[in-house]
Amino acid sequence: MNWEEDEEKLLPSQRPEWSDVSPLPQDDGPNPVVPIAYKPEFAETMDYFRAVYRADERSPRALQLTHQAILLNPGNYTVWHFRRLILETLSKDLQQELDYVSKIAEKNSKNYQIWHHRRWLAEKLGPDAAGRELKFTEKILSGDAKNYHAWSHRQWVLQSLGGWDDELEYCHQLLEEDIFNNSAWNQRYFIITKSPLLGGLQAMRESEVKYTVAAILANPENESPWRYLRGLYKDDPKSWIHDPQVSTLCLKVLTSSGTNHVFALSTVLDLLSHGLQPSRELREAVDTLNPNSSSTKDSLGNTICSVLEHADAMRVNYWRWRKSQLIV
Amino acid sequence: MGELAADKHVKYILAVEKRKDNFESAVLEHLRMNGAYWGLTTLDLLGKLDAVDSNEIIEWILKCQHESGGFAGNVGHDPHILYTLSAIQVLALFDKLNVLDVDKVSTCILDESDIAGLQNEDGSFSGDIWGEVDTRFSYIAICGLSILKCLDKINVERAVNYIISCRNVDGGFGCTPGGESHAGQIFCCVAALAITGALHYVDKDLLGWWLCERQVKSGGLNGRPEKLPDVCYSWWVLSSLTMIDRVHWISKEKLIKFILNCQDTENGGISDRPDDAVDIFHTYFGVAGLSLLEYPGVKAVDPAYALPVDVVDRIFFGK
Numbered sequence: 001m002n003w004e005e006d007e008e009k010l011l012p013s014q015r016p017e018w019s020d021v022s023p024l025p026q027d028d029g030p031n032p033v034v035p036i037a038y039k040p041e042f043a044e045t046m047d048y049f050r051a052v053y054r055a056d057e058r059s060p061r062a063l064q065l066t067h068q069a070i071l072l073n074p075g076n077y078t079v080w081h082f083r084r085l086i087l088e089t090l091s092k093d094l095q096q097e098l099d100y101v102s103k104i105a106e107k108n109s110k111n112y113q114i115w116h117h118r119r120w121l122a123e124k125l126g127p128d129a130a131g132r133e134l135k136f137t138e139k140i141l142s143g144d145a146k147n148y149h150a151w152s153h154r155q156w157v158l159q160s161l162g163g164w165d166d167e168l169e170y171c172h173q174l175l176e177e178d179i180f181n182n183s184a185w186n187q188r189y190f191i192i193t194k195s196p197l198l199g200g201l202q203a204m205r206e207s208e209v210k211y212t213v214a215a216i217l218a219n220p221e222n223e224s225p226w227r228y229l230r231g232l233y234k235d236d237p238k239s240w241i242h243d244p245q246v247s248t249l250c251l252k253v254l255t256s257s258g259t260n261h262v263f264a265l266s267t268v269l270d271l272l273s274h275g276l277q278p279s280r281e282l283r284e285a286v287d288t289l290n291p292n293s294s295s296t297k298d299s300l301g302n303t304i305c306s307v308l309e310h311a312d313a314m315r316v317n318y319w320r321w322r323k324s325q326l327i328v
Numbered sequence: 329m330g331e332l333a334a335d336k337h338v339k340y341i342l343a344v345e346k347r348k349d350n351f352e353s354a355v356l357e358h359l360r361m362n363g364a365y366w367g368l369t370t371l372d373l374l375g376k377l378d379a380v381d382s383n384e385i386i387e388w389i390l391k392c393q394h395e396s397g398g399f400a401g402n403v404g405h406d407p408h409i410l411y412t413l414s415a416i417q418v419l420a421l422f423d424k425l426n427v428l429d430v431d432k433v434s435t436c437i438l439d440e441s442d443i444a445g446l447q448n449e450d451g452s453f454s455g456d457i458w459g460e461v462d463t464r465f466s467y468i469a470i471c472g473l474s475i476l477k478c479l480d481k482i483n484v485e486r487a488v489n490y491i492i493s494c495r496n497v498d499g500g501f502g503c504t505p506g507g508e509s510h511a512g513q514i515f516c517c518v519a520a521l522a523i524t525g526a527l528h529y530v531d532k533d534l535l536g537w538w539l540c541e542r543q544v545k546s547g548g549l550n551g552r553p554e555k556l557p558d559v560c561y562s563w564w565v566l567s568s569l570t571m572i573d574r575v576h577w578i579s580k581e582k583l584i585k586f587i588l589n590c591q592d593t594e595n596g597g598i599s600d601r602p603d604d605a606v607d608i609f610h611t612y613f614g615v616a617g618l619s620l621l622e623y624p625g626v627k628a629v630d631p632a633y634a635l636p637v638d639v640v641d642r643i644f645f646g647k
Binding site: 073152155180189193194234 | 358503
């Protein structure tokens with residue numbers, strides 16, 4: 001791909017190689033709805049694009065034209081589609097095309113068409129492309145660690161092309177950079193449950209609980225690891241309520257002053273609903289947080305809901321509803 | 329806090345900004361069909377749909393239709409499921425679904441370029457013949473075919489099974505199985521399940537809690553934990569909560585305040601968060617969100633079809 005800047009600035013009408021083509025103007029009809037005022041360069045480039053698209057001309061100059069059109073509007077799905085047709089017809093080097101996409105994606109990392117084009121290329125190249133695709137998504141994520149497209153592509157690469165080896169370590173790196181990154185926590189769960197190289201959820205539970213507990217203790221107000229922890233006991237409520245690490249964690253958080261207790265409290269509520277028999281210490285820790293100490297006869301669940309109605313006042317209706325659902 | 333500057337928003341939508349140096353205009357060219365849906369539905373919700381010439385619009389929409397029956401984002405572009413739905417929705421606003429050859433638009437199960445023809449073996453939907461798989465497309469196919477009353481043209485059970493496979497441990501849904509729960513994807517999945525009568529597959533209590541946790545201090549809603557609030561989530565989160573009967577779990581007053589603060593009360597339009605530039609996309613979602621919050625002066629909107637309730641009633645129950 002020729003990246004010379006001067007050449008790129010020349011419009012089709014200024015280039016001798018386009019002299020045989022009659023550009024096709026956009027036909028909006030007599031009274032256009034939401035008419036858009038275009039810059040002359042945009043209008044001209046698109047007029048020439050329409051001409052070659054209508055003629056289905058799959059030539060090198062048409063390929064270059066799709067590049068011009070993409071620069072002007074990377075969201076134009078018709079242009080990307082035609083580009084793919086040309087790439088196939090001309091049997092272009094798809095690794096080079098990956099280079100091209102990488103450059104365009106630098107400034108358009110949330111563009112659906114680019115990610116779709118990337119997937120099309122990777123699919124064609126097969127498992128050999130896995131390493132490169134993981135590197136590419138890593139680059140995008142280094143700029144925006146929560147880019148939904150990048151994560152979606154990365155999950156597709158892992159499942160379709162492989163490359164699981166370093167994924168857990170990669171997740172760990174991202175969490176070291178930002179322990180609040182919900183996407184990284186989600187990816188961690190994805191790996192634990194789906195990686196063919198690990199033993200599956202149950203086998204990984206022990207080490208993952210330790211990891212998650214440490215993360216929670218560092219930032220108890222962090223929603224993601226609390227949910228992750230709960231997910232480690234998916235379909236196994238008995239283990240959930242009997243694992244001493246879980247209730248110990250809640251107790252630790254609840255007895256720390258100046259800490260956000262909301263998720264710890266809601267976790268205890270969840271444990272109770274599955275049959276946890278709360279310890280005296282846990283009961284006392286919750287009572288300490290209750291501004292309304294006259295309700296000592298209330299069940300632990302009731303007390304928790306009362307505390308949360310104040311501590312998480314935005315969601316007062318939710319906590320009131322939870323209270324109404326308590327059996328005792 | 330102020331009020332909803334409805335008249336200003338109507339003016340904003342109606343006024344065509346002919347700024348020649350506007351990069352955004354060029355970028356929006358291929359999705360003009362979406363723009364028409366956002367703008368016109370907002371006008372209808374504010375009771376001002378009669379301010380536009382429906383015949384002109386319908387004429388242009390039909391010009392965007394292809395041989396296959398699918399619609400493009402604009403004249404000269406290829407058909408895509410995203411624009412086919414918007415086209416159907418806009419025609420529904422004008423009560424002109426009858427201009428469609430319903431068989432043509434919907435029967436293309438075998439024709440690759442149309443909605444129903446894009447259903448893959450596993451029940452998922454691709455967006456076009458070039459195979460993007462995403463639960464957004466499940467919703468689009470189900471919503472579009474439902475409006476055309478042709479839901480029987482797809483394998484509903486398979487489609488529902490695919491959506492359920494995208495359900496996560498936190499009660500939410502992602503774009504594909506294992507994908508991070510995201511309010512936009514949750515809306516698509518919940519709405520698709522609502523339309524197909526399969527809401528019992530949603531853990532409403534668990535999802536309801538995840539959704540109401542999207543409300544942050546400012547009163548706005550985000551789309552995933554630890555992200556910034558954005559007016560468009562007033563729709564994605566709120567409509568999902570409405571469909572599972574838990575909209576009262578968020579603080580309505582605080583959200584209303586947030587949305588109103590995102591208005592440009594001088595020039596009209598609503599932005600993603602206070603003091604940012606406005607656009608038609610966020611104007612629609614802000615107004616639709618206010619509708620779900622029962623803000624006075626805004627018509628009721630259907631949370632699954634994303635069209636005014638009276639339009640949906642007209643489709644399914646006649647005039």
